[in-house]
Amino acid sequence: MSARIALASDHAATALRSALIAHARASEHVVIDLGPHRVGPVDYPDYGRLLADAVANGQADFGVALCGSGIGISIAVNRHPALRCALVSDPVSAALARAHNDANAIAMGARLIGEDMAKACLDAFLATDFEGGRHAARVAKLSLPFSVKEPA
């Protein structure tokens, strides 16, 4: 199934972003490349926000967020209450992100993951459906206001 996939990175992950863009296009997905499109250092929170907005606004079905470790941009994306971004390093976790968490974005670290493994993560993520059921109520709680503090 063809999906609309938005990709954003920082300067440390431009090569991995290009590789994943080519891979996604070869799989007939629609790619929205959010950059950066300029040379030199950028701040991962800026591009995490661009990605989150693209998914939250319905411009893209899924987001791929990349920085050196994947950590910073995954935090940035998850600041948006409509985004559920999983930092992954293997296809098992990439599939679990969809199956159990209905994740609409994955993050990866360009300095930590190899290009073929990153492609396999993206493929596993896109090939897996949310299981719903007992997971649905938990996923819904991820968008609650933060004022709810006590476990039920």
Add this chain to the structure above:
Amino acid sequence: MSARIALASDHAATALRSALIAHARASEHVVIDLGPHRVGPVDYPDYGRLLADAVANGQADFGVALCGSGIGISIAVNRHPALRCALVSDPVSAALARAHNDANAIAMGARLIGEDMAKACLDAFLATDFEGGRHAARVAKLSLPFSVKEPA
């Protein structure tokens, strides 16, 4: 250096939580065990929020968030604007989380990581200081309101 470490999990990660509590106490850290303290399924967003509050309120210096994959609870913790939670699977990323992102929490997946590897991640996380410098402005942006959308 002794730190105050809060730990929270879901039902899938209680054994790993117990192992990390014993490990942290053996390293003379102060442990705040946020549970769950009851048997049966719980919802990871509830325990992620408890953990985020404990760190944000200053009750703990650092948080350790555990669920089956680590994904769900890492998303929950990062909903709090004062938390920076890194989902890690190896000591390199655990150290980078502190060095570059000034992370105040780590998440791990009990079904994906072995107990000794999880201990090594926690040790690397606690042994590493934030580098500051060029990373400080990026970290500060992680706490900005989400209305800021365009890269500078």
